[in-house]
Amino acid sequence: MNEGVEWALHSCVNLCFIPGEAVTAKRLAAFYNLPTAYLNKQLQALTRAGILTSTSGPKGGFQLARRPDKISVLDVVTAIDGPEDAFRCTQILKSGPGADPKADYRKICVISQSMRKAELTYRRELAGKTIADLVRQVETSYPATADDTRNWFANLKS
Template sequence: MSEGVEWAMHSCVNLSWLPDEAVTAKRLAAFYDLPTAYLNKQLQALTRAGILSSVSGPKGGFQLARDPRKITLLDIVIAIDGADDAFRCTQILKAGPGGNPRANYRNICVVSQTMRAAELNYRRELAGQTIADIAARVEAQAPRVPDDTRTRFAELRS
């Protein structure tokens, strides 16, 4: 998983605390001292996926395009890293001792079955967690974080 996924998730959580404000890529990057150009690529991917909207003009920037309760962590992973499975069975058993060139080892290989099951659990877990869930957990652990985040972004504006 690329580091862009982490950056995108944190950016979305922060934007959930700034619902009435568009935030530039530069300010979002400055918040964590990230390279603006690279973060902007992640933000553009989130925009193409309908997770963020991009606002033009002097008060432009990015904001959540949907309710944070409707943005899953899986949505973000797919937007940044794509929808392909992490494990790709290339059916190497066909070339191994006793291999059957006509067999579909993706379906009968224990390694492939195990990895597909793990991928399904991983995706199910990510699909069951939203940006709102993450924000609520942060707030439960550290109630000042949303206000501190808003204050920090206000300071970054000046």
């Protein structure tokens, strides 16, 4: 899995602490000492997926495109890592003896079915968790984090 997924999720959570204001990739990157241009690339992907909105120029930056409880963790993962399953069925049965050339082995191969079923439970788990859930968990377990983060972004001078 792409490493940018981790960055994207953390950035989305941080954006929740700075509502109604565009935050630049530069500042989001400085928060974790990440390479600015590369994080920008990930944020672009989130923008293309409709999760963030971007504005150019001074006072520009990124912000959430919709309410955090309408953004699932799966949305972010899919935006960064792509929609393909981890297990790619290449239908090797088609190269085997007695194969049906016009059959779709991605659907009828029991191995493909089993792997796909497991991935569906995985995706269902991620789809059931929203950015808002993550924020709530942070606020419950670490009450100071929200204010600390807000202050850090407010006081950042460079």
